[in-house]
Amino acid sequence: MKVLGRLGLDPKRTRSLQTQLSGQLRQLIQAGDLEAGERLPSTRELAHDLQVSRNTIVAAYEMLVGEGYIQPHLRSGFQVCHAAQAFQKLAVSDRIPRERRIEPRQPAAPVPFRPTQPDVRLFSLQIWNRHRTLALKRGTSLLHYQSRFSVGLDELRQNVAAYLRASRGVRCQWQEVAITNGSQQALFLLAHLLLKHGQTVYMEDPGYPGARNAWEQAGAEVVPVPIDEEGLRLPEAQVTKPSLIYVTPSHQFPLGTCMSLARRLNLLQAARTADAWIVEDDYDSEFRYTSPPQPSLQSLDEQRRVIYLGSFSKTLFPTLRLGYVVLPPALVERFAALKSVADDHSPLIDQATLSSFLESGAFYAHLRRCRRHYAERQEHFLQQVSRCGLPLQFPVTGRGMNLAGLLPEGSRDRLWSSRLKAAGLDVPPLSRYAIRPAAPGLLFGLAAFDTRSIQRGVAKMAQVFDMR
Ligand SMILES: Cc1ncc(COP(=O)(O)O)c(C=O)c1O
Missing domain, CATH: 1.10.10.10 (Winged helix-like DNA-binding domain superfamily/Winged helix DNA-binding domain)
Known part of the structure; x- marks a missing residue:
């Protein structure tokens, strides 16, 4: 032949x-x-x-x-x-x-200083797999369709509720917790549940593009609201009443600001006046290095207007795709119905594994380990940047996985970002996250990179900045 x-x-x-x-x-x-x-x-x-x-x-x-x-x-x-x-x-x-014909792609590790990446090497797959085996030992029930669990396994919802009450002061019953495929899915579902075409969403500017995409995809008009050192600065008079206000109060994305108590109370009052929902995205509140965490905005809310969301993407690993929403009682059933149309439910084996991981305390031990490393990395990065005399200022430090670095006024941050890209670094410009013209700057993710990679990355940056 x-x-x-x-x-x-x-x-x-x-x-x-x-x-x-x-x-x-x-x-x-x-x-x-x-x-x-x-x-x-x-x-x-x-x-x-x-x-x-x-x-x-x-x-x-x-x-x-x-x-x-x-x-x-x-x-x-x-x-x-x-x-x-x-x-x-x-x-x-x-x-x-x-x-x-296009060659199929392979998943790759992030390069310095790609933002919002946790260090997945700190995560023990061995411990995780032990919990997975334990979960599977309970029999085959996790393998069946389980449509009754569209918002998650009850045991996981209970463990998440306990965690949020203890660590973030969130006021909730476990029945108000819904498990989603990361917080991105929560944003998408909330957009479809709460917004009608043409309604207004107030959004932090600069802000998280994944949220903006969700609001716009649902046909809403996004109104940018500026950020200052106290957080969201709402306009004195609301030209168009918002139906929803999206905020990241404990660690603003991407600038890192923590919203002051006065602004939090002002925001709750403004939402009440406009009869608007507030979506509080508590995206990396777990990482505080030099000061105790501020309780969540949701914990101050007497009216149950705040919808609180978070994710295990940063605390464990992002491809787990498990996040959570704490819903006001009025929304629980409608959210569950929409979630079941979207995907029946999030993967149950991972949910059972996570539940056991939380209950055993392994989650908290992992968080402590990450916090220690991330704090060290942030400090090391700042030392290296100052040693090299780079033209960057970091107004907010001591928390989070990212640092926003401001460039001198008049700099073109997109240009610097593309020069850094050519040197093999992944550092997005702050203007990428902004709707209105913003102070020029760059967003550095530090959590996923050890001190040696940080040192090498900063040395490369120094070469790029010397080319001015
Ligand atoms: C502010 C913010 N919200 C939400 C998300 C989405 O996270 P998840 O992986 O849970 O969908 C991210 C991801 O980087 C984020 O930075």
Whole structure:
């Protein structure tokens, strides 16, 4: 069979040998080079010709059997299926020209100083897997559809409620906690639940683009509200009444400001006057290094207008995609109904694992470890920046995973960001987060990078800034 001479496997490629082989055989069938009814060489023969193990050939053949391209023939052989002719017609018309083919991407680790990345290397997968095994030992119930749990496993909601009451002063019953796929999903669902087309959302400016996208996607008009050293500075007179106000009061994204008590009370009063909801995104409140945390805004709210949200993306790892919302009682059922339309529920095995992880205290031990490292990294970064005399000022330090660094007035932060990018650094400009023109600056994520990478990163920055 001459065409099989065209097969070639390369162990250096990222795709496995069996995937390479099944792909090449599939292409030969699709192109009609291997015709319906034609017999393929035995697994032993082909393994010998291609100098690979017989298991590789068996796995590739099995894949093609599953896809309906080939079928077992006689005792131990395989032949091309007659039905594969249909694939030939389809494949010819749908074939993608080589130049338009895009190589599949691989997930990669962030480069310095990409913001909002936790150090996932500090997270013990071994401990996590122990809790996962424990969760699975309880039987197979976690594997069934469990539509009754659209807002999460009750045990996890109870553990999250206990955590939020103790650490953030959140006032809640566990039944008011909903588990979501990260806080991004909570933002999306809240936008659809609370906003009608054309309604107004007040949003911090600069602010979190993921939230802005959610409001705009639901058809709302976003009104930018400036930030000063006390946090959100609401306009004296509200031109358009907001239906919703979005804030990150404990650690403003991206500037890092903590909203003062006076502003918090003012915000609650303004929301009451406008009859608006407040969405409090408490995104990295867990990381305080030099002062005790301020209790949440939700803890001051007598009217239950504040919808509190948070996430395990920063405290554990972002691809876990588990976050939580604390809903005012009036919204609980509607939120649950919408969440079940979106995805039935968030993955239950991860939820059960997380619940056990929280209950055992492993979560708190992990947080303490992260806090220690992140504080050290932030301090190290600031020392390096000042040693190199970089033209950056850091008005808010001592908390959070990111630091906003202000550039001298009149600087073009996008230009500096792209120069840093060319030097292999990922440092977004503050203007990327702003709706109105903002003070120029750069946002540095420090949590995910050890002191050596920070030192190397700052040295690269020094070279870039010397090019002025
Ligand atoms: C302020 C803020 N809110 C929400 C999110 C979304 O987080 P999650 O991963 O939980 O969707 C992020 C992510 O960086 C964030 O910075």
